[in-house]
Amino acid sequence: MFEEHKPVSRDDVCTLLRSRSIDLEGFAAIADVEGTLPEPQRPSRLAEGMETFVVFAKRSLRGVTHSRHLPSKQLAGGRTLRALDLAAEELARWLERRGHLALPVSTAALDFETRSPLGVTPAGQGSELLRQAAVVAGLGTWGLNRMILTRRFGPRIHLGGVMTTLEIEADSPLTDDLCLGLEECGRCAAICPEDAIPRRARLGSALEEARGLDRVACARSCQPFGFQSFEDHLVHIFESTEAKEMWTRMRSRKTGEMWTEMAMMKEGSLTGCSECVQVCPVGEDYDQIRAGDDRSHDLPDELPHHIKDGWYELENLGPQIRRATSWDREKRK
Amino acid sequence: MSLKSDLVDFALAQGADSVGIASVAAYSDRVPNGQRPDFLIRGTKSIVVVSKHLLTGAMAVQDVPTQSTNSHLALDIAEEITYKSAEWLEERGHLALPVSPEYADLDLKRSGAGLLDLKWTAEFAGLGHVGLNLNFLTPEYGSRVYLGALLSDVELEPDPPLDTALCPGLACGRCAVLCPSDAIPREAPRQAHVNDYRDLDQKACSQSAMRISIRSLYSVLRKLLEADGTLDTNEVLDNRYWKEFYIATNSKRGAFAACFECMYVCPVGSEDIRKIMRVPYRRMDLPPGRVTHRRSDALHEIDFLGPPPDRDPEYIRDREFDELVQLSRRQQRSTAP
Numbered sequence: 001m002f003e004e005h006k007p008v009s010r011d012d013v014c015t016l017l018r019s020r021s022i023d024l025e026g027f028a029a030i031a032d033v034e035g036t037l038p039e040p041q042r043p044s045r046l047a048e049g050m051e052t053f054v055v056f057a058k059r060s061l062r063g064v065t066h067s068r069h070l071p072s073k074q075l076a077g078g079r080t081l082r083a084l085d086l087a088a089e090e091l092a093r094w095l096e097r098r099g100h101l102a103l104p105v106s107t108a109a110l111d112f113e114t115r116s117p118l119g120v121t122p123a124g125q126g127s128e129l130l131r132q133a134a135v136v137a138g139l140g141t142w143g144l145n146r147m148i149l150t151r152r153f154g155p156r157i158h159l160g161g162v163m164t165t166l167e168i169e170a171d172s173p174l175t176d177d178l179c180l181g182l183e184e185c186g187r188c189a190a191i192c193p194e195d196a197i198p199r200r201a202r203l204g205s206a207l208e209e210a211r212g213l214d215r216v217a218c219a220r221s222c223q224p225f226g227f228q229s230f231e232d233h234l235v236h237i238f239e240s241t242e243a244k245e246m247w248t249r250m251r252s253r254k255t256g257e258m259w260t261e262m263a264m265m266k267e268g269s270l271t272g273c274s275e276c277v278q279v280c281p282v283g284e285d286y287d288q289i290r291a292g293d294d295r296s297h298d299l300p301d302e303l304p305h306h307i308k309d310g311w312y313e314l315e316n317l318g319p320q321i322r323r324a325t326s327w328d329r330e331k332r333k
Numbered sequence: 334m335s336l337k338s339d340l341v342d343f344a345l346a347q348g349a350d351s352v353g354i355a356s357v358a359a360y361s362d363r364v365p366n367g368q369r370p371d372f373l374i375r376g377t378k379s380i381v382v383v384s385k386h387l388l389t390g391a392m393a394v395q396d397v398p399t400q401s402t403n404s405h406l407a408l409d410i411a412e413e414i415t416y417k418s419a420e421w422l423e424e425r426g427h428l429a430l431p432v433s434p435e436y437a438d439l440d441l442k443r444s445g446a447g448l449l450d451l452k453w454t455a456e457f458a459g460l461g462h463v464g465l466n467l468n469f470l471t472p473e474y475g476s477r478v479y480l481g482a483l484l485s486d487v488e489l490e491p492d493p494p495l496d497t498a499l500c501p502g503l504a505c506g507r508c509a510v511l512c513p514s515d516a517i518p519r520e521a522p523r524q525a526h527v528n529d530y531r532d533l534d535q536k537a538c539s540q541s542a543m544r545i546s547i548r549s550l551y552s553v554l555r556k557l558l559e560a561d562g563t564l565d566t567n568e569v570l571d572n573r574y575w576k577e578f579y580i581a582t583n584s585k586r587g588a589f590a591a592c593f594e595c596m597y598v599c600p601v602g603s604e605d606i607r608k609i610m611r612v613p614y615r616r617m618d619l620p621p622g623r624v625t626h627r628r629s630d631a632l633h634e635i636d637f638l639g640p641p642p643d644r645d646p647e648y649i650r651d652r653e654f655d656e657l658v659q660l661s662r663r664q665q666r667s668t669a670p
Contacts, residue, residue: 061419063374063419063484066375067374072433259546259550260547264585293376
């Protein structure tokens with residue numbers, strides 16, 4: 001069934017991933033990831049006996065970040081998640097041909113019990129397991145909004161991974177936070193259309209204390225026609241008391257958008273909003289991104305804030321360029 | 334080697350059949366509605382368009398779901414080529430945005446509109462010609478092609494549009510006489526050029542081409558909601574329609590491309606049409622001499638034939654629940670006091 005074990009080096013794995021347009025990769029010992037997660041998210045829930053977590057990232061196209069068209073961003077995010085799944089599949093098969101068990105780990109593999117769509121907020125960057133593995137493998141560090149920030153691309157990446165029985169020397173986690181935190185930056189919190197990112201923290205408190213995300217609120221924008229929205233829409237339809245009213249609700253634009261999402265967006269159903277991603281100043285790519293026609297107007301340099309009784313509080317400004325998006329339409333109603 | 338020729342070589346190596354470049358500024362000046370590049374992203378200068386043909390073998394089979402699958406694969410390949418080409422451009426310091434070839438934006442038009450209307454983009458970029466039925470034709474594969482595109486801030490030398498029309502219009506008219514929904518023009522002013530009368534009744538076309546889509550769902554739900562009598566729930570649920578709807582939603586088969594009649598008979602295509610016409614039943618889709626032309630001083634008309642009768646049930650799936658609804662009405666009338 002499996003071929004004889006053949007030597008596989010870190011470089012071999014990196015070379016294969018780079019040939020598949022993967023931008024960043026890292027290695028973590030499964031045991032190190034295991035202990036840092038609550039039981040339902042642990043690697044052992046997926047497979048026992050694995051030794052190494054190969055975690056990798058693909059950057060978002062800068063043109064996608066520059067774009068002003070929400071569905072194009074959403075589709076591109078879905079496409080990136082799919083490319084990561086394909087790269088993971090390819091690496092896993094490559095490892096198995098060399099005699100090592102391997103399991104691709106997908107962000108979109110949800111079971112609605114231990115891994116719900118809320119676990120993929122914000123922006124569908126990666127599952128909780130993949131994000132934690134990325135931190136342990138030194139790919140990046142946690143941001144204020146619970147995304148992973150990387151040196152080269154800030155949070156403008158999506159994550160994929162493979163667990164394998166092959167032992168590979170692990171990378172070390174980064175020692176310093178890349179995220180500048182609420183007081184020094186807070187741009188993700190100021191722009192979030194759902195006000196889902198913490199805007200208030202004790203003056204001088206550590207990033208870890210302030211970090212957080214209202215996942216339900218975040219999902220309203222980053223999964224605009226996702227599962228929760230689908231459920232809400234069905235309830236809305238079936239609460240109709242007359243056939244005519246029911247028909248009107250069924251025939252609404254939202255039903256059309258919901259169907260389009262299911263038929264076409266696929267993994268993109270998890271990548272609907274990227275406002276916080278676009279304004280994060282971390283990453284070697286940020287200067288070029290900020291110079292773009294649309295991105296330069298996202299937020300002012302000085303964010304309005306208040307300091308009172310030892311607490312720092314930032315104002316939520318929301319996206320400066322109002323797009324005719326579903327979340328806006330819903331709010332207007 | 335220039336950046337343009339390197340990019341074209343890269344896209345061809347990824348599987349594109351042809352690659353063309355259009356200038357964003359020049360193209361935008363010609364677009365009469367909101368489907369302009371700056372709706373998606375500002376500051377780009379070039380549109381890169383690629384084509385990918387349907388497998389000739391898929392066109393030669395009779396099974397529509399198989400063709401539907403192949404059409405989505407061809408479109409997916411075209412889209413993948415634009416993603417890889419966008420990465421290629423960004424690796425060289427430029428910005429690039431792949432444009433979804435199938436997403437219909439409801440902000441552009443209430444019933445949905447493509448983001449760039451790629452057929453016009455491709456014609457502008459010199460890849461081919463938009464034919465009588467608004468299908469895009471290339472010299473090599475006629476209308477049996479799918480398109481992908483990306484926008485970039487790099488200025489690439491645009492390609493000129495073709496200087497001759499590939500589609501002969503009503504002088505051929507094969508797509509129009511066969512269309513199950515009669516959605517393609519069958520008459521035009523006698524001396525007019527095909528570019529002046531090429532058109533499509535999109536709603537009618539969608540009844541065949543997107544027959545298991547949101548439109549058919551609305552139609553079916555309305556029918557069931559407005560049924561006068563009591564419907565048998567088991568009969569409603571145990572219906573082929575829901576199974577096909579599930580498949581269409583899950584895999585797009587039947588949702589976006591489920592009618593290929595006009596493609597079977599388009600005679601343009603130096604690479605594939607002879608092979609397709611060697612298949613006996615493909616040749617009998619529209620036997621030679623069956624197109625009837627009527628010409629007066631003012632008008633050129635052709636008569637409607639429709640597809641071979643044995644394919645008709647494939648195309649009109651909204652009939653699905655008619656019998657059930659009528660039965661329920663009859664039962665209600667018979668039990669009325």
